[in-house]
Amino acid sequence: xxxxxxxxxxxxxxxxxxxxxxxxxxxxxxxxxxxxxxxxxxxxxxxxxxxxxxxxxxxxxxxxxxxxxxxxxxxxxxxxxxxxxxxxxxxxxxxxxxxxxxxxxxxxxxxxxxxx
Amino acid sequence: xxxxxxxxxxxxxxxxxxxxxxxxxxxxxxxxxxxxxxxxxxxxxxxxxxxxxxxxxxxxxxxxxxxxxxxxxxxxxxxxxxxxxxxxxxxxxxxxxxxxxxxxxxxxxxxxxxx
Numbered sequence: 001x002x003x004x005x006x007x008x009x010x011x012x013x014x015x016x017x018x019x020x021x022x023x024x025x026x027x028x029x030x031x032x033x034x035x036x037x038x039x040x041x042x043x044x045x046x047x048x049x050x051x052x053x054x055x056x057x058x059x060x061x062x063x064x065x066x067x068x069x070x071x072x073x074x075x076x077x078x079x080x081x082x083x084x085x086x087x088x089x090x091x092x093x094x095x096x097x098x099x100x101x102x103x104x105x106x107x108x109x110x111x112x113x114x115x116x
Numbered sequence: 117x118x119x120x121x122x123x124x125x126x127x128x129x130x131x132x133x134x135x136x137x138x139x140x141x142x143x144x145x146x147x148x149x150x151x152x153x154x155x156x157x158x159x160x161x162x163x164x165x166x167x168x169x170x171x172x173x174x175x176x177x178x179x180x181x182x183x184x185x186x187x188x189x190x191x192x193x194x195x196x197x198x199x200x201x202x203x204x205x206x207x208x209x210x211x212x213x214x215x216x217x218x219x220x221x222x223x224x225x226x227x228x229x230x231x
Contacts, residue, residue, distance in 0.1 A: 004158075037222075042224065043204055043206075043224055043225045043227070044222055044223065044224045044225065045159070045206065045208075045222040046222075047219065047220075047221070047222075050219070091158050091159070093158075103149070103161045103164065103172055103174065104149075104151075104159070104161060104208075104220065105161070106158030106159050106160075107158050108156075108157060108158050109156075109157070109158050
């Protein structure tokens with residue numbers, strides 16, 4: 001069975017704090033893709049990153065970084081020096097390789113609130 | 117390049133009615149996926165259309181149906197609306213490439229309220 005779990009429902013931080021959003025996934029496939037999306041109040045899902053299961057290299061993009069660990073089936077997302085504009089709901093998602101461009105399985109989301 | 121657009125933005129219907137939601141895919145994309153996002157939840161996959169054929173379906177009843185047109189735009193139809201159908205409906209388009217995963221680009225969604 002495929003499943004994505006984001007155990008943190010809500011997180012509140014003060015601006016400039018670092019914050020990590022957790023994501024744990026389940027899949028029987030050996031080839032799969034993991035994603036993070038941001039959903040601001042407007043509702044549109046904004047793509048942040050995609051990783052495939054064979055690439056465990058961590059990635060950094062500006063203030064954002066991602067830690068992918070197959071051994072613990074986790075794909076955590078860290079925002080460094082958070083800003084008020086980072087306030088949104090963040091979703092982790094999984095897609096198996098036999099669904100090219102297809103079904104995304106989303107976690108429940110983590111609502112991040114960054115206070116000034 | 118035009119992104120994914122959806123119409124209408126908001127919609128209010130009563131229980132038992134039927135509704136049609138529309139999606140125009142991003143230029144060059146031939147695949148459209150629909151998702152339902154209930155309040156406080158993650159999006160749930162409804163189905164996908166590829167070149168006018170249904171290409172995968174999630175755990176939704178037959179009263180959820182769809183179409184894809186030759187220009188790759190798509191409709192989601194929901195019959196016999198129930199209160200639990202109240203949600204944000206998201207459309208995403210993509211285009212299969214030579215290898216690997218093909219990015220899905222999401223539209224702004226249609227917020228459906230069933231009274």
